[in-house]
């Protein structure tokens with residue numbers, strides 16, 4: 250999960266980048282917070298670096314592999 254205190258620091262957008270699922274270890278397309286679609290855990294990953302790999306965290310048997318989805322995009326201005 251990702252948390253925040255002040256909603257006025259965030260701006261809602263409707264971009265397709267928030268609907269794309271990324272494999273573990275894939276190149277990070279936008280700096281920001283990514284959520285695992287399977288377990289809800291979140292991480293920070295930065296543009297051009299790999300998203301955390303499959304071994305980043307365990308899932309209960311039968312839940313399947315990590316799937317990363319952009320939650321919050323960081324942008325300079």
Ligand SMILES: [Zn+2]
Nearest residue numbers: 285287288289
């Ligand atoms: Zn997970």
